[in-house]
Amino acid sequence: MKLRDGMWNTAPGLHVEYAEEVYNIEVIERGLRLLCPTRKILTRGDTLNRPTITISIEAVMDGVLSVEMVHWEGARAKGPNFELFPGGRPEVQPVVTRHERGTTIASGSLAATVSSEPHTFNIQFHEVAISSCNSSSSSSNSRNAANSRGIVGRTLTSLGTRSVGFAYRPAPTSPLETEDLRGLDHHLFVQTDLSVGESVHGLGERFGAFNKVGQTVQLWNADGGTSSEQAYKNVSFWLSSRGYGVFIDTPERVELEVGSERCSRVETSVAGQRLRWFVLNGPTPRQVLRRYAVLTGLPSALPAWSFGLWLTTSFTTDYDEATVQGFLGGMRERGIAVDVFHFDCFWMRAFAWTDFVFDAARFPDPAGQITRLKAAGLCRKVSVWINPYIAQHGAAFAHAAREGYLLRRTNGDVWQWDMWQAGMALVDFTNPAACTWYADCLNRLFDLGVDCLKTDFGERIPWRDVRWHDPSVDPARMHNYYAFLYNRVVYEALEARFGPGQGVLFARAACAGTQRFPLQWGGDCESTPAAMAESLRGGLSLGLSGFGYWSVDIGGFEGSPPPWIYKRWVAFGLLCSHSRLHGSNSYRVPWLIDGDDRSEQGCTATLARWSALKNRLMPYLLAQARRTTTTGLPLSLRATCIEFPDDPTSWYLDRQFFVGDSLLVAPVFDESGEVEFYLPKGRWTSFFTNQVRTGPGWFRERHSFASLPLYVRENTILVLGSVVARARNAIYDYSADAEIVLYDVQPGCRAEVVDSSGSEAGVLEIGQDGTLTGTEALTGAWQVRRDSRELDDSVAEHGIESLD
Structure with missing residues (x-):
């Protein structure tokens, strides 16, 4: 959200109020509360007709501070909210000190100092200096001593002049107009300083430039492919090359101007009256990601078979039991081991997705077929495609609508549209009964021999004219957060059936915290070298957003890859943490790409070589995956930084x-x-x-x-x-x-x-x-x-x- 028209003017149609000074500092249980008027208070009269912003800075855990900004405290704090500290909250002892430079709140290795200079607004986030303290002291005592003397370590970022505030659009001509906010948009914003040469990374699976400085980024899940500014996995966390991270604690739409309005600042803005964010100290990316994982959750363990080669039917291709048998038999004849075979959407009947029923015309005996495939050693596990949308022509729709399991419009109608599937509705995962019903549907698939699930979609979540089962839910906040609920329900059903560490998803949509339910893949890429590079950038950015595992459609999803692209993508894809051959309207078995089953440079030989190499790397991969579950570091793709x-x-x-x-x-x-x-x-x-x-x-x-x-x-x-x-x-x-x-x-x-x-x-x-x-x-x-x-x-x- 651009606030300014250049350096000097406010953006047209906008009214902006900035925190101009820290008028009062109150010590609270875990830190400080700052009263910040939007004008310098030079006389008592300046306190009249003057908005304020309240800023609370609190110690959260060692190296982490939270910052909450509020304009009007009386606004309801609606959900949903990210689940913080799912593994338990570490203890930290806040240390508040006053000194000649100002007031400091320290949380272990990280501190914030509020300037004591009169009529100013300046907050520095900095490391706690310990080098000048007595070396015989403990680390925590040394830091406390340093703080008591006002000793500041390396500054990470700052909030300077006109960096915190709120904005109305359109600009009201009188404060009286804010009596009725229905015609006004209200946004809170914060602008953290960027240092010279600082770069910014993460913010989910983003396919554009790796360094986000200079970009405008909207965190709003969308089904936009891999060649646009949209993203399936918007994660409100970014990592700085300066050795810190910032987590924005809201699932609603977040707009960021990353050095794209004020070139020396990262601006974060959200609609509403509250904005909470966290500063996480490093100083290394490993330490930042570890702290972020404690805050939002570690990636779960995955079974060894999931790291092997996955083969799918592709999307709109024509296939039945004989096709599947032929593909898997052909792979074995060519010396290529398939660990997982995946049935994409058309395992169900057209117009009936997602009713969890195999198309009887093409798969008359799904349980028997799956048993035969496994018994013959053609694959170890079987996956099927699902999504959270229920088409009205499937058997599941009438039952789900009658029982109240589907999202409703504000007038009480079931929310439906004809995009994707005719009369499609959406499962309401804020309804516990709907979650139980959906898990029961999945269990019927497990009874047939299905071992894992591709949880597709989950991005196109309506937020206007809808009412969720949970009345505390704000539809705008549910848009991104829905991906978390959807994947959690499926993951927990898998673990309940197969045991801890045995749940495997292949998910497309995500938000902060969804890394707990692995794994994720990169979505619909084209069959071009540029799309392969886009996908790589997306995987790197997701890895810097707390996600441990990632995959890609080898060969590209859209289009038919030329043999050379397929072979180069095979080499790339078999060195990702997880490896899947998948396409849209063309198959991805190698002999149909180039018709070459003999040449050592052909597609078949290339796939055989690289899949064998990955299997050879399995002792190393599994050992590294163990570390992912305790550190939060990505297994692959892991950025060099x-x-x-x-x-x-x-x-x-x-x-x-x-x-x-x-x-x-x-x-x-x-x-x-x-x-x-x-x-x-x-x-x-x-x-x-x-x-x-x-x-x-x-x-x-x-x-x-x-x-x-x-x-x-x-x-x-x-x-x-x-x-x-x-x-x-x-x-x-x-x-x-x-x-x-x-x-x-x-x-x-x-x-x-x-x-x-x-x-x-x-x-x-x-x-x-x-x-x-x-x-x-x-x-x-x-x-x-x-x-x-x-x-x-x-x-x-x-x-x-x-x-x-």
């Missing part, structure tokens, strides 16, 4: 990513196979050739379809499955069938060994004498190697050429 935050270049790298802590990947986007990538400081070894490169620096290579830049970080113990026949699935005995590869290891270097459930089986470590210890965790035939070259491949077959 998480691993190398002190390297300024890392904050601009949007064409490469990390898989876990140790593997750097640079997908190829050019038909020629040429690729340019950046290696941060250190020694990096090519996984395929063992060539060692030393960073920091940019490098150029040309790759065949059998490779891409995949570099292993120095001081890495990489646990791999041994090279075996390519048809192996993602699950096998990782501790009994392993290769241990050492890359420039130093004493103290560690790696976890996990079993097929993802549980830790032991720890490998390099001792002070350079020997490998902990090998008793390896129970079968295993070997230690100091290079990673595939035993059955040569460098020439990978076709890697340095262009430096």
